[in-house]
Amino acid sequence: MLSKTMLSKTKLSKTRLSKTKLSQLDKGLLENSKNRGWVLEPDAKQIMANQGFDVPSFVLTDSIDVARQFLKHSPGPVVAKAVSEKILHKTEFDAVVTGIYDERRLEQEMTRLKTLQGCEQILVEEMVQGLEIIIGAKNDFQFGPVIVLGLGGTSVEIYNDTAIRMAPVTPGDVASMVNSLKAKQLFKGYRKKPGVNMERLTDLLVKFSSLIMDLAENFQSIDLNPVICTKERCVIADARIMLRKGS
Secondary structure (H helix, E strand, C coil): CCCHHHCCCCCCCCCCCCCCCCCHHHHHHHHHCCCCCEECHHHHHHHHHHCCCCCCCEEEECCHHHHHHHHHHCCCCEEEEEECCCCCCHHHHCCEEEEECCHHHHHHHHHHHCCCCCCCEEEEEECCCCEEEEEEEEEECCCEEEEEEEECCCHHHHHCCEEEEECCCCHHHHHHHHHHCCCHHHHHEECCEECCCHHHHHHHHHHHHHHHHHCCCCEEEEEEEEEEECCCCEEECCCEEEECCCC
């Protein structure tokens, strides 16, 4: 349960918020996921991409030849992930492999991933490097949809450094959230490491908060973790949507 002191709202700024709207395709993806209770990563990313969010280029396939062609035309290393209705938390099953540079390793890892329970296809995508953050949402029974921002990847569990606001958020809210983090300097740049593109991050959070308002009747929680932020991009590298029971 979230206490009232954990949530704050700034006055609505004069900045016009970007609006999102679920397409029939998005609604169909959600409908097809109801029995499972959560949305498979490729479908979750498709929903995010349909809203104009930046996601890695990827191919969903069971063919090693198709994956090889993707790697061949990729500007850098790729990531391979098992896609399975039986695997919700991929790290627990060693179902994610990063830093794949050559075809031999790609074939080895795809062969292994396909042996995991329920895995029929592999998500092969470009590997983006930068600051890993988490952007999340929860449908709180008392406050309704709330937004979470913090350090992402495994860091979110170690440092527990997050900021929470009620949705929808404004650009002013985003600045307040970043400044409330212990790790705020990482967002601005630290020890010769570049910070993040705050304009892109702000746009992502504002639009995401609008999306979860539109999804309020459907979702229980949403995790975009990690979102990889650089001076140029904020890329949703992983996405998980948990659906409300009976939605």
